[in-house]
Amino acid sequence: xxxxxxxxxxxxxxxxxxxxxxxxxxxxxxxxxxxxxxxxxxxxxxxxxxxxxxxxxxxxxxxxxxxxxxxxxxxxxxxxxxxxxxxxxxxxxxxxxxxxxxxxxxxxxxxxxxxxxxxxxxxxxxxxxxxxxxxxxxxxxxxxxxxxxxxxxxxxxxxxxxxxxxxxxxxxxxxxxxxxxxxxxxxxxxxxxxxxxxxxxxxxxxxxxxxxxxxxxxxxxxxxxxxxxxxxxxxxxxxxxxxxxxxxxxxxxxxxxxxxxxxxxxxxxxxxxxxxxxxxxxxxxxxxxxxxxxxxxxxxxxxxxxxxxxxxxxxxxxxxxxxxxxxxxxxxxxxxxxxxxxxxxxxxxxxxxxxxxx
Amino acid sequence: xxxxxxxxxxxxxxxxxxxxxxxxxxxxxxxxxxxxxxxxxxxxxxxxxxxxxxxxxxxxxxxxxxxxxxxxxxxxxxxxxxxxxxxxxxxxxxxxxxxxxxxxxxxxxxxxxxxxxxxxxxxxxxxxxxxxxxxxxxxxxxxxxxxxxxxxxxxxxxxxxxxxxxxxxxxxxxxxxxxxxxxxxxxxxxxxxxxxxxxxxxxxxxxxxxxxxxxxxxxxxxxxxxxxxxxxxxxxxxxxxxxxxxxxxxxxxxxxxxxxxxxxxxxxxxxxxxxxxxxxxxxxxxxxxxxxxxxxxxxxxxxxxxxxxxxxxxxxxxxxxxx
Numbered sequence: 001x002x003x004x005x006x007x008x009x010x011x012x013x014x015x016x017x018x019x020x021x022x023x024x025x026x027x028x029x030x031x032x033x034x035x036x037x038x039x040x041x042x043x044x045x046x047x048x049x050x051x052x053x054x055x056x057x058x059x060x061x062x063x064x065x066x067x068x069x070x071x072x073x074x075x076x077x078x079x080x081x082x083x084x085x086x087x088x089x090x091x092x093x094x095x096x097x098x099x100x101x102x103x104x105x106x107x108x109x110x111x112x113x114x115x116x117x118x119x120x121x122x123x124x125x126x127x128x129x130x131x132x133x134x135x136x137x138x139x140x141x142x143x144x145x146x147x148x149x150x151x152x153x154x155x156x157x158x159x160x161x162x163x164x165x166x167x168x169x170x171x172x173x174x175x176x177x178x179x180x181x182x183x184x185x186x187x188x189x190x191x192x193x194x195x196x197x198x199x200x201x202x203x204x205x206x207x208x209x210x211x212x213x214x215x216x217x218x219x220x221x222x223x224x225x226x227x228x229x230x231x232x233x234x235x236x237x238x239x240x241x242x243x244x245x246x247x248x249x250x251x252x253x254x255x256x257x258x259x260x261x262x263x264x265x266x267x268x269x270x271x272x273x274x275x276x277x278x279x280x281x282x283x284x285x286x287x288x289x290x291x292x293x294x295x296x297x298x299x300x301x302x303x304x305x306x307x308x309x310x311x312x313x314x315x316x317x318x319x320x321x322x323x324x325x326x327x328x329x330x331x332x333x334x335x336x337x338x339x340x341x342x343x344x345x346x347x348x349x350x351x352x353x354x355x356x357x358x
Numbered sequence: 359x360x361x362x363x364x365x366x367x368x369x370x371x372x373x374x375x376x377x378x379x380x381x382x383x384x385x386x387x388x389x390x391x392x393x394x395x396x397x398x399x400x401x402x403x404x405x406x407x408x409x410x411x412x413x414x415x416x417x418x419x420x421x422x423x424x425x426x427x428x429x430x431x432x433x434x435x436x437x438x439x440x441x442x443x444x445x446x447x448x449x450x451x452x453x454x455x456x457x458x459x460x461x462x463x464x465x466x467x468x469x470x471x472x473x474x475x476x477x478x479x480x481x482x483x484x485x486x487x488x489x490x491x492x493x494x495x496x497x498x499x500x501x502x503x504x505x506x507x508x509x510x511x512x513x514x515x516x517x518x519x520x521x522x523x524x525x526x527x528x529x530x531x532x533x534x535x536x537x538x539x540x541x542x543x544x545x546x547x548x549x550x551x552x553x554x555x556x557x558x559x560x561x562x563x564x565x566x567x568x569x570x571x572x573x574x575x576x577x578x579x580x581x582x583x584x585x586x587x588x589x590x591x592x593x594x595x596x597x598x599x600x601x602x603x604x605x606x607x608x609x610x611x612x613x614x615x616x617x618x619x620x621x622x623x624x625x626x627x628x629x630x631x632x633x634x635x636x637x638x639x640x641x642x643x644x645x646x647x648x649x650x651x652x653x654x655x656x657x658x659x660x661x662x663x664x665x666x667x668x669x670x671x672x673x674x675x676x677x678x679x680x681x
Contacts, residue, residue: 003678122581122649141503142515150581151504151515153536153545154646158581172517180548181517183678184671185541217522218483218512323518348548349679355547356672358360 001342004166005189008114008135009065009090012036013342014189015179018137018170019069019092020145020320021045022309023197023204026054030061031201031334040067040092048078055086065089067116072096072104075270080104087111094118094146098131105132118170120148120155122162129163136167137191143171144193144232144322147222153185160186174327176344180352183345192337194322200333205312209331211236211319217326226318227302234321236314238304359665362530363553366476366496367455368425370395372553373543373661374499375560376507376534377401377429377457379643380629385414387565389421390657398426399457400448403439408447415451427478428453433460433508434593436624441466449473457499459508462486464493480534482510482519484526491527498523498531499555504596505535506557506584506645511594517549524550538647540667544675556660558645563657571635572642573654581649587641588623591616597641598648606641 005014016038017024022045029039041058043051051068058066067090068083070076076096083091084107091108093101093115105115109132117128118137125136138159140152148155156169169182170191182190197204198212211234222232225242233239308317332340363372373396377383381404388398400418405411411428418426428448430441445456445466456470459480470477471494478497479490487498500523501509502516514522516536524531533546534555546554561568562576576598585599590610597603609619623641631640655663 001678140515140517141513142518148582150646150649151502151517151536153502153516153542154504154581154650157539157541158649172515175521177521177549178517180675181545183675184544184548216484217514217518222513323514326514326518326522345548346679349675352544352547352672353676355359355361356669 001345003183003188005135005168008166009038011038011065013338014168014183015338015341016040016067016168016189016191017196018144018191018193019043019067020193020197022306023193023202024069025203026057026061028196028199028202028334029066030058031199032196032338033058033062033064033066035335035338036064037334037338038065038067038090040069040090043068043070043079043083044076046079048082051079051082052086055082055088067092069094069118072100076100084108084111088113090114090116092116092118092137098127101128101131116168119159120146120150122155122158125159125163125167129165133165135165135188136163137170138167138187140169140171141222142232142323144220144320144324146229146231147171148230152182156182156185156187171322172324174324176341176346177348178324178327179341179345180348192324192341194325195328195337196334198325198328198331199337200331204309207312207314208308208319211314212321212325212328213331215321215325215328217323219325220321220323226304232320232322234314234319234325236319238316239318242304242318359668361547361552363497363532366530367397367427369397371661371665372532372547373397373664374427374532374553374555375399375657376555376557377431377459378557378561378566379404379431379507380625380632382561382566382568382632384565384567385417385421387560387563387657388418388426390563390565391560391661392418392422392424392426394658394661395424396657396661397455398422400426400428400453402428402430402444402448403435408440408443411444412447412451415448415453419451425455426453427455427457429457429459430466431459432463436620442469445469449475459501462489462493463495467494478532481523483512483514484522486510487523487527487531491529495529497529498527499534500531500551502533502535504646506596506643506648508593508595509535509586511586511589516546520546520549520551535645536647538645538650540664540669541671542647542650543664543668544671556647558647559651559660560657561644562651562654563660564654565657568632569635572632572637575637576644576648577652577654579644579648581646584644584646584648588619591619595641595643596645598637598644600637600642602637602639603641 003014013036017032019040019042021042029041032039068088069092114134116135117133119125120139139147166188169187173190174195221235304318308319361372375391383401391398457478476496479495481487502519530552532553533551537554538559588595627640
């Protein structure tokens with residue numbers, strides 16, 4: 001299968017791994033790249049030394065193209081520096097303002113790398129394309145974690161019509177039917193998150209993988225309560241408890257903030273600057289402004305997400321999960337997911353050709 | 359184009375005009391859609407009595423020889439509706455295809471099936487699709503999050519909901535919500551649907567009496583300009599974001615009583631807005647596809663253009679697949 005996406009990145013199949021914090025590990029990233037897709041590592045889960053080490057690990061495991069994703073803003077500067085120093089083949093950013101984005105794109109282009117911008121609105125797509133992004137990820141409402149409020153079936157054709165760069169559809173894609181649909185809507189490929197995390201190679205507890213297998217498409221909720229910006233998560237008791245909590249959990253916010261300071265080895269000054277910076281950001285890829293409360297929720301969210309992913313506790317943790325979880329019924333290998341999706345997409349196209357011919 | 363939907367309904371293209379309340383699906387629109395090879399649909403509740411419905415069916419017959427459907431919405435209403443009378447009248451007039459939504463249509467399925475008719479029902483979750491199949495429906499149309507009118511509050515997008523419903527039933531599935539052009543048609547088919555149902559796109563047809571001012575307004579709307587209201591009163595509805603709809607939502611979220619809200623959202627007010635173009639005191643429903651629609655076309659052209667676009671999309675996909 002050849003699309004502008006496969007040609008741009010030099011990959012075999014138009015499928016990429018979504019850079020998910022605490023779920024994308026060097027092993028999973030390399031598995032996706034080795035299977036002919038584009039593996040992407042979430043950079044925000046590391047400090048600069050950690051990221052450098054992880055990139056080196058990926059390079060040991062694969063000689064194929066891969067990418068690193070960064071959410072621009074909170075302490076992303078030093079991480080972006082690592083991406084550039086290491087000449088990572090594909091850099092994927094989300095959020096960020098033009099003065100941050102533009103020099104990064106230039107720096108990546110300088111060493112011959114490619115840049116993907118993640119967006120959820122037509123306006124942001126146009127802006128990213130103008131700034132020089134080589135491709136865009138269009139995040140539909142169905143996606144896990146952060147998205148806007150527009151369903152993929154409407155958003156994808158709108159964006160692909162508005163920009164010239166190749167677009168990758170994200171949110172709601174877990175199989176070949178979805179891949180064929182995304183291509184029909186004008187995308188050049190898909191990004192899979194939850195589907196590629198529910199694989200043998202993913203280094204997440206089996207308890208969590210089973211959550212994805214058992215969940216159906218109605219089992220998620222999207223709300224700003226989890227990390228301050230609209231975020232889609234699994235509707236478990238922990239998530240519903242957060243939604244029910246009336247007042248603002250000040251104590252949790254402070255203690256989580258302190259944990260963030262400790263994890264990222266920040267000084268008090270850096271912590272305050274970071275908080276100020278987050279407040280200045282747009283409230284998620286769907287747009288809007290952030291409040292101080294939303295910034296504090298960001299710290300709490302980080303802790304609860306790790307409880308689910310790194311500690312494998314599906315009961316007390318908050319698990320980001322897309323509606324596509326309803327389409328996941330097994331834990332295959334990454335290669336099986338990718339090859340099955342491509343074969344299914346080809347079957348879907350053959351079936352439609354028959355419909356059209358008659 | 360041939361799918362189980364075109365075969366079952368005996369139509370040329372798997373494109374269905376959705377029910378449009380507030381008098382927005384006049385016989386001219388219904389007939390134009392059917393004449394163009396799609397399936398036009400009379401919206402029974404636009405008519406105050408079964409006698410008026412009978413007149414509308416007869417008027418449609420004069421304009422087209424092709425099949426058309428009658429929709430009977432079973433959602434909660436403020437006036438009492440003689441549902442059975444509507445079904446019987448349409449059956450007497452020889453209508454073969456029925457479409458329902460709002461609640462389980464079980465009590466009306468036998469009525470239609472015994473008269474040799476076909477039954478299509480709107481669902482918003484695989485659970486309801488299974489129920490519809492079990493009670494004897496011939497087709498389910500899947501109303502996703504993006505849809506105008508009344509999507510279910512489960513908020514599942516078409517990209518996930520369509521294949522989920524397709525997998526859960528054996529009867530053919532129609533995608534309702536998020537489709538307005540040939541790209542959406544091919545995407546829906548790829549996801550396993552065998553037809554599409556369009557609302558907002560046909561509101562933006564020349565045959566629809568939607569006020570010209572509103573049509574001009576719709577042309578300017580983007581993907582961000584709709585929102586969901588009435589969730590608090592169990593009647594989830596996608597509407598255009600206006601100062602009035604924001605006010606309604608705020609009122610609902612503040613826990614206002616049903617009696618306070620109902621007078622503000624009556625069908626008469628909506629109908630009045632559609633005909634006068636004044637959006638200051640009524641909600642205007644629209645799907646997210648409003649962001650994809652930038653022109654007003656004759657219904658026939660909407661359909662022919664969709665088919666032409668779908669063919670272009672298929673050619674592109676064939677290249678991707680083949681290379």
